[in-house]
Amino acid sequence: MSRFDRTLPASHDIRAQIAAISLDNIANIAKEAFDKTSIIPLWFGEGDLPTPAFIGEAALAGIRAGHTFYSHQNGIPPLRDTLATYHNRLLGTALDADRITVTSGGMPAIMLAIEMLVDAGDNVIVIDPVWPNIGGIVEIVGGEVRSVRLDYGPGGWSLDIDKVRAACDGRTKAIFFASPGNPTGAMIPLDVQIRLLELGRELGVWLIADEVYHRLVFGQPVAPSLLTVADPEDRLLIVNSFSKSWAMTGWRLGWLVHPPSVAARLAVITQYVTSGTTTFLQDAAIAAIEQGEGFVADMNRYCEQGMRIVCDALDTMPRVRMASRPPGGMYAFFEIDGIPDSKAGCLEILRSTSVGLAPGSFFGPGSQSFYRLCFCRSPEALATAMEKLRPSLS
Amino acid sequence: MSRFDRTLPASHDIRAQIAAISLDNIANIAKEAFDKTSIIPLWFGEGDLPTPAFIGEAALAGIRAGHTFYSHQNGIPPLRDTLATYHNRLLGTALDADRITVTSGGMPAIMLAIEMLVDAGDNVIVIDPVWPNIGGIVEIVGGEVRSVRLDYGPGGWSLDIDKVRAACDGRTKAIFFASPGNPTGAMIPLDVQIRLLELGRELGVWLIADEVYHRLVFGQPVAPSLLTVADPEDRLLIVNSFSKSWAMTGWRLGWLVHPPSVAARLAVITQYVTSGTTTFLQDAAIAAIEQGEGFVADMNRYCEQGMRIVCDALDTMPRVRMASRPPGGMYAFFEIDGIPDSKAGCLEILRSTSVGLAPGSFFGPGSQSFYRLCFCRSPEALATAMEKLRPSLS
Secondary structure, three states: OOOOOOOOOHHHHOOHHHHHOOOOOHHHHHHOOOOOOOOEEOOOOOOOOOOOHHHHHHHHHHHHOOOOOOOOOOOOHHHHHHHHHHHHHHHOOOOOHHHEEEEOOHHHHHHHHHHHHOOOOOEEEEEEOOOOHHHHHHHHOOOEEEEEEOEEEOOEEEOOHHHHHHHOOOOEEEEEEEOOOOOOOOOOOHHHHHHHHHHHHHHOOEEEEEOOOOOOEOOEOOOOOHHHOOOOOOOEEEEEEOOOOOOOHHHOOEEEEOOHHHHHHHHHHHHHHOOOOOHHHHHHHHHHHHHOHHHHHHHHHHHHHHHHHHHHHHHOOOOEEOOOOOOEOOEEEEEEOOOOOHHHHHHHHHHHHOEEOEEHHHHOOOOOOEEEEEOOOOHHHHHHHHHHHHHHHO | OOOOOOOOOHHHHOOHHHHHOOOOOHHHHHHOOOOOOOOEEOOOOOOOOOOOHHHHHHHHHHHHOOOOOOOOOOOOHHHHHHHHHHHHHHHOOOOOHHHEEEEOOHHHHHHHHHHHHOOOOOEEEEEEOOOOHHHHHHHHOOOEEEEEEOEEEOOEEEOOHHHHHHHOOOOEEEEEEEOOOOOOOOOOOHHHHHHHHHHHHHHOOEEEEEOOOOOOEOOEOOOOOHHHOOOOOOOEEEEEEOOOOOOOHHHOOEEEEOOHHHHHHHHHHHHHHOOOOOHHHHHHHHHHHHHOHHHHHHHHHHHHHHHHHHHHHHHOOOOEEOOOOOOEOOEEEEEEOOOOOHHHHHHHHHHHHOEEOEEHHHHOOOOOOEEEEEOOOOHHHHHHHHHHHHHHHO
16 A cells, blocks of 8 residues: 655645646636736637626526525526527427536536546547547546547538548447537538437447537527437437627536436436536526527627638738638637647747737647637727737738 | 447436436435425525625626636635635634635535546545535546444444544545534544544545535534644645535535645646636625625524524434434434334425435435434424424424
8 A cells, every 4th residue: 555755745646647637728828817908818718798787687686586595406497498498499499498407517518428428448539629628528537539630621621420430439438529619610511410410329329519609600590400300319418508609608607408318317417516506697597598689699790790800810911821711609720831839839929919829739639730719809809919910920 | 339229218328337326315305395385495405594695796796897707717816815814814724825726616626626536446435424425426436435434322423543444445545524524513523633634644545524514613613624734735635615604505616725736737627627616606705705704603603503493302302312412514413213214214204294304324324214404494494393393203
């Protein structure tokens, strides 16, 4: 039996998996700048709009109504009803509330999914470039991330189903994809998503679809979703969040759409992981859904406007290479001739321009030479940022 | 490669560990009664006092100040400072803010600790009777719970260190204990806690101390804590929460005191599990600490008053057996002659009296014959409940 070497710090005596996780993420690069106003922070997946006031007022009303006690693990029934109705109205589906579990953000929704499905030694196919947190949680539970990269060509990003099939084996528990994607903004067309569903049915693999950007498709009210074609008991989990479309990143509110048969299991995992989502914030979530359509439409236009300002500027910068404009989401994802190491590049650009970009290396293997820029910002801030960036990118 | 049998519900295709977790917890027993007013719910670890209004107002001020964006994974710096100062004032310690990580409740604090320390196949010594969620999270990560029961005698509950030592082996990663305990209210004296610390140092095992009830010690401002004697880099994690002493169960706010060297690791686990705690609720937490001492003192007296009402009544019920009055916490934990199966007993008592008790079987092996009653309720509600219970317990 080993004793601690107490001359070493406690961090020497933790799980190898945790010690091995890179601390090198956006939060860490940005940490020093969190409270600095001189930096234009285009590195996070977060806009500059505060949450609409009516949502805050609904939270206060919940507090004043005494909704400060423990509540249901799957979420309060009125919010589950509201979210089922929201999907049914947008997508023409017929979801019941027993397919909805409220979560403390999009990330906890993914976390519940992975805790429910993935044992140490199992693997998850992750379609990338992708938000790195799915990989982080798979690693924490001792699973293996198998990257399948979208193909990148003159028309943008596209998925080759055969590559997905080739990456699966008997330990594959899930395929994770996002549409619209982060960082690419790329959409996976419904017919391709259906082929993923069929592959999952054939191989015995769950699908986890991240639809966090589903309202931010330019010129469209909502992205195509497998919810419109799948059966209730298909092995399909849809991750969603209030963060992006309702400007509620700091609120930590999301939801999962799932087969009705796993609702009780998700409740018990929730009990043991977070013990549920803040009760009165769920009142605010109801207000966001029921009264927020105007804001969501504004947010969609705000992002499209930001995309145009950023892409118009990037088009005039000779060293920038980007195959096509993103059809949705919050990000431009591009390469810069002569700075193929994006991690060094981001630090250099931060120092010389005070604009924070996120390095592509965070978004999966093969994207080291890319840079992510969040365009969910005011036209003025974006115009300023692009002019500051110009010398480094031209 | 196995295919799904699509005639079976999706719940057949989840991790064995999750499928095996009992759904038979308090939340599930109580689920049907959540919104029923006729039941007197003494089963949860929750009082009947709403959160003090000034805390709600501080949350709203945070929202109005635009604190609705992502923030630091370890918590906002002013709250970490406030919590370090809180401990230093109460305990005479000299903690720095880098030893504090803000969490979305006490349960996520435990969850971070377990994710940081426990691999599948490792074990955790759990001193019981204990709140069952520590066991739940250890099982979710594929670890083994090793129960060491407090000794129960005429003087109450006490810990035999030799039993703890005997339960440890080379795969033991942590010893979990709570003082004051839930459900017993029992305290582990500081000299015994120091022997646990020495045992941990000797064997190479972390200590996880649940101090969620540290302000609810009757006639005392705070419970004894290992923080007063341990070194900063001792392998010691202290779990705490705003839930009980500040009447904030539904807020989901807690914190962890930890060695400074693991702060960055806790941040990265937080990033991948919850992505942090709701930003403006942390403003409310600062208000709770800075302006809440009067409320905490009231809550302490409220619980002591409830304890007296309940124990005075139990003393007059001939079938009730309880060794001693709890010195702290929110619970009476007792046996009823003739109803040794507490699960059946609780359902029977619920049906016949409309009073909800929690069965001892939830709190560890060996406690099947016990009943837990939460006395953090108004004198009127408790008097009514005890009279309703009288026929079943006499």
